[in-house]
Amino acid sequence: MLLVVALSVAVLGLQGGAVRSANHGASAVFGPLERGMHSVFSPIGRFITGLTSINSKDRELARLRDQVASLNQQLANGGYQANRAAELDNLLRVAALGRYRVVPAQVVAVNIAQSLAWTLTLDVGTTDGIQIDETVLSGNGLVGRVSAVSATTCTVVLLVDDTSSVGSRLAGTLSIGVTSGDGLHPLSLQMQLFDPFADMKVGERIVTFGSANYRPFVPGVPIGTVTSVQGVKGQSGRIAFIKPFVDVFSLDLVGVVIEPPRTDPRDSVLPTPVATPTVTVTVTASPLAGGSATISPSPSASGG
Amino acid sequence: MRWRQLLLALALIVPAVAFEMAVLSRLGLPGATPDLVAVLVGALAATCGAGVGSIAGFVAGMLLDLVPPADGTVGVWAVGLTLVGYVIGSRYSLLTRSRTATVAEVALAGPVAALIRLLLGGLLGDSRVVWQSVPTLLTTDLFYCFVLATLVFPVVVVLARRLTPAGEARIS
DSSP states (O other): OHHHHHHHHHHHOSSOHHHHHHHHHHHHHHHHHHHHHHHHHSOGGGGOOOOOOTTOSOHHHHHHHHHHHHHHHHHHHHHHHHHHHHHHHHHHHHHHHHTOEEEEEEEEEEOOGGGOOOEEEESOOGGGTOOTTOEEEOSSSEEEEEEEEOSSOEEEEETTSTTOEEEEEETTSOOEEEEEOOSSOTTOEEEEESOTTOOOOTTOEEEEOOOGGGOSOOTTOEEEEEEEEESOTTOTTOEEEEEESSOGGGOOEEEEEEEOOSSOOTTTTSOOOSOOEEEEEEEEOOTTTSOEEEEEEEEOOOOO | OOHHHHHHHHHHHHHHHHHHHHTGGGGOOSSSOOOHHHHHHHHHHHHHOHHHHHHHHHHHHHHHHHSTTOOSOTTHHHHHHHHHHHHHHHHHHHOOOOHHHHHHHHHHHHHHHHHHHHHHHHHTTOTTOOGGGHHHHHHHHHHHHHHHHHHHHHHHHHHHHHHSOTTTOOOO
16 A cells, blocks of 8 residues: 555656645755754764763873863864865855855755765755755855755755756857756766857866846856867767866855846856966975075966 | 554654765765665564565655655655565565575665666656666665665664564564
């Protein structure tokens, strides 16, 4: 009988209201549970806690061990927090460059591989102003779009998922196309260029073109770099393979764009490819002078 | 109905679903995600029989289909896990077998449920089901599930024995 119920849900209830409300219920219950699990397990450094035994006769030893453990923990947390701060910095930079209004969010759960759906859960929901079909980005580039939202969580469909496709544009040009993932290779996307005669070179970068009403994708978000092109110029249906800027396996802190920019930021969000002067700092410690620093700017003409 | 066993099943499955999606899937292991939920369903079925096994499978499957990052057809995991729970549970009631054989059978719960889920998804036109990825997915799944089963099965046996009134537990 259970089998019949499950089968009929699977066959009939694809978009039904009952299923949706069940989904809402499940997210209401499991959102906090998953957040709890995440907060318990995510920073590995927090596992290092004082494991000192209380009944040890040497109290001093126990106290010192406690101290070492708590300092260790602080040290581990420091690394974690520095990493988090860097991620937030990156996100802020992207949001400022593109003039997106972004709500920062933490990845709390990822879909299991056997379901073959590249989706994940964030710890923000309608109470944070998130709506369905909003763009999700990280400090590196485009992550995906919001596909479902509950009060405290939302579900994001990643770019590599088979159901994702995003209108995209070669940076610096007006050539547009559609970029999609195949759900198989998370580190490679495919872009199909509309114009068969457009120039497309390896190393060129692509950004989002922007959807109608900016839903689900706002314009100007970096997607990735062209790694190879299949087909010859003039042939329709040429495919460029794109290496995405965002590594799906290390997603942690992302942002949901809750307000699109007033104007298309064009290519301004892309990390600047022009030669940036690299500053080399050499510090030599000497016992007398205390230390001398040499700063030598050297313009490197790399880029492309 | 063995209410205690059902309660035990629920108490194990609900946190296991959250743990699988919040922690195990984020480990970034090659291939499949270690399917703790399927192993639990298999272990519960093997210790408590087909009735508890299929109900546990149904509940666990519906949770896997509905809980947030899940996206797509609802009910496919439920079918797979209900079938697996029923089959393992009914096989177990027929013959008493060695612990190793039971652990192996429990470990099979993961890949078999995943295969049923994928076949059903494919039949229902889920565009995400790409058959190229299935062999690696299932073999890695079997490996992880075997490791998990050796750890989880003894725990479930002990818990079921503790909670079940004397004479009802099937494990000798």
